[in-house]
Amino acid sequence: MPDAAPGAITAELSALGQGSPDALARLAPLVYDHLHRLAAGQMRGERAAHTLQPTALVHEAFLRLQSGLPPDVRSRAQFYALAARIMRGILVDHARARATEKRGGGAALPLTKPGSLPAPNAPLDLEAFLDIHLALQTLDARDPHLARLVEMRFFAGMTAEDIALALDLSVHAIRHDLRLGQAWLKKELSKAPVK
Amino acid sequence: MTPDLRRHFNHLAPLPPEARAAELDSLALPPDLRLELEQLLAADSLTDGLIERPIRDAANSLATTTAPLQLGVWRTTGLLGQGGMGVVYKAERTDGTVEQTAAIKLLYRGLETQDLLARFQRERTILARLSHPNIARFLDAGATPEGLPWFAMEFVDGTALDRYCDAKNLSPEARVRLLIQVCAAVQHAHGHLVIHRDIKPDNILVTADGTPVLLDFGIAQILGETRPGAPVTRAMTPDYASPEQLRGDPATTSTDVYLLGAVLNRILGTLPLGDLTNIVRRAMHVDPARRYTTPTELAADLTAWLNGLPVAATPDSFFYRTHRFIARHRWPVAIAALAFLATAASALIAVNQARLAEKHFRDVRALANVFLFDFEAAIHNLEGATKARELVITTAKQYLDNLSAQDSRDPALQRELAEAWVKLARLQGGQTFASTVRRTDAIDSFYKSLRLRQALGDDRTSNPELRRTYILLTGNLITALVLAQRSAEAMPISNAAVESAEAFARDLPANRDAVRALYLAHHSRAVLCMELGNAACSIAAADRSLAVIRAWGEKHPGDRRIELDTASAELYVAQAGSAYGNYQAARDAARSMVARMERIAKLGPPTPESRRSAILAWQALGIALGAESPSLPAQPDEAADALRKALAINTSIRDKDRNNNLAQEDQMLINSLLGGVLCSSRPAEAIAVLEPLRTEILAWLEKNPDNFNVQKTLADVRNDLGRALRLTHRPELALKEHLESLALSDAILAGTPTDGISRKARVISLIRAAESESDLSRAPAALAHLDQSQQALAAMTKATPADASLSELTTEANKRREEIQKKLR
Structure with a gap:
């Protein structure tokens, strides 16, 4: 399956590019798996600089996936949006798994195989991360466009210029919307926890 | 988001926060919308880290949660740690030969792996020979399919050295004993031609039975040779790398000695140290040749310390x-x-x-x-x-x-900081003898130190050392302010310092620190008052500082420090005498200073300070001999001889360090003085000195436009050159120089109206310009300039009646006026 993934993804991406409505649903698990393997390997290599470089990661994924695809701007944009959403999904699953682990559970770890290594005592504020996820869900319900921009900014590590290029919108407009989306998110995050 | 919300947010967000409220008011929005906008704008100014940090943490955490890895014959079973360069796994041998546990370091970064492994094959024979109870054995190495190198070594169940020491709350002696064992391990490796290069507390694990074990032997050696001077080592241990490693020079056994010293320093922390400080310093000396030759030698000194014996490292030899x-x-x-x-x-x-x-x-x-x-x-x-x-x-x-x-509220740290600021200020050039001109920075640093010390009460303390340090600091600050043309600012500081010092010396009349504080307070006051053109204050302060230090010197004959201080006091008595018309006192003090400097020269080899004092002594004598009053004629030839002596010493200093701005400034100043004493008696010789000097100064000022001292020198040079030109019958050229000089003084006075020297230079320019104008038969212009000079002189005499030179200038101005009026009749 690992080797089959890029080809399948390419096919689904083409379908997506041609407007097939449920291509996204079929695409997600394929890309998910691919990106996950990529993340585990690639990010290890990037950690020397102590920075996460999701942009590089997604570019890399795109370069691999698009072989055989026409350099089509539209599918490219969708790919980035998709990649950001997938990255988010990966991290949410991971954070939930870690939270379960912390509470002494850990029966189902969707991202790690049984017998996997105990996590190092790296600082991870799971609550803070999951709060972001929940706030984004709320934003998605209220203004999906803003949620998508914030997702691309923070989960795919794209700059306003990257996003403008991918979505074929003006950088100016993206900057304004990003600022609003971020402000809204920060407003939600700085509220006292209601739990 | 509604279009309204979006539109208003985009409009308001770029405004400065204080402007938003007014703008919000003017929009007259429905309360709900307004509230949400206010909340959004408040959130907008929060850091994006609120979103970014948790996401980054989650991603980083994901990257390190990985499945078991098969590395060669090893299978990882857990994560032991991670750092900037890689992760360390615990691993078991899986080839069924022996049961063995290893610690495997997997590097994040791919290197030229083939080279690396080839080198490892060569090194492993050597590394295998390392067999020492305090060294973890090197077992194996390889690379992942992606090309990430890994190294396996004997698994040591222990705690990092620094954490171990702190957790057990070990005494300094126990900590030193641990380090002696580590020295033995390093010495063993050196005996097998293996250098560690990466000794740090994290690489020294102490086992449950208290044995320190050094990890990672050979790794840095293998990596380090990948690219000589590559930043590999730096990335590994930024806190502990030796100076030569930071330079990218090859590591030597001496590097390991340095690193052992750094570890010692780390585990001793701020425990009371004594001789241990000297041991650390010697081990960590910047010059590898000055460190302990071997780890054994370091261990020997540590053992001597444990046994209460004298240690080889002493501060004197270090210095x-x-x-x-x-x-x-x-x-x-x-x-x-x-x-x-x-x-x-x-x-x-x-x-x-x-x-x-x-x-x-x-x-x-x-x-x-x-x-x-x-x-x-x-x-x-x-x-x-x-x-x-x-x-x-x-x-x-x-x-x-x-x-x-x-x-910090820790007084010890505050004093340490105050001291450090002064040292920095010295470096920045406020008071040094070979300084670059960074006076504003120096002044800021002095002020920082002064504020710290005032807050600590050092200006009121009964501790003589601290009080003297405080007075010394005020003196440094005053001098720096004077040099930076900020003299007026210094007067309150001087007043407080003199008051503090006088009270202090009354309480402790026989205390060396108290006496020196009193001397310093008056000395810096003399400097300051002279700069402000305050004759009475400056003469009184110079006399008082000389009286204080001379009396002390009589009780302590042959003390070089006191002699140098006395010379400095004499200098200011001479300067004040020359500046304010007491030329006899000036000549006496300057001659005494010259003689004193000759005596000091016999007390020991010259230092920059003694050389500079000798220059100043000859210079002061030259000035005093070149000055003249109706009762005391000038001795221009003797004055020129004295100045040429000053010039000779300064030339040798300047030539040693072409970047020494102060020596260059001095060179120009002394030459200007030489031109000055020659301009009346030997005008042709004076012109030969002054014309090239004028060119030199103009070029210098192009590069250093803000240097007031040199600008003042130029004003004098032009006046003296003008006088010599007039005496050699070129009044037109002479007039030009005087008018240029006048413009220069006016410019300086526009910035600092209190500058006494420039005020006097201005008056001289006016009188000399009038002379030349009279020669050129331009009586109205001459009379106008004389009017200006007499007005200025009247104001100056009112402000400082004690300045005798002002009455001479007034007399001269009156005389010129009579001559011109006579000519007109």
């Missing part, structure tokens, strides 16, 4: 050797110092950002202090070290700013 080393190798040391300080400073910044343990902060402070202070001490009296100093200044300041931001 002496540092000094000699720097004299021979200025540049490499400067670079090493810079690299060292940069490391210390950046480590500090990292500490702040990460809010790491306070202990680490203290360590960095200790390391950097040892270095900053010793390095400063070593170059303080060294001519030719201007560039070296420049390099250190920037980093040192950054380091002190960081420490100051720590907001």
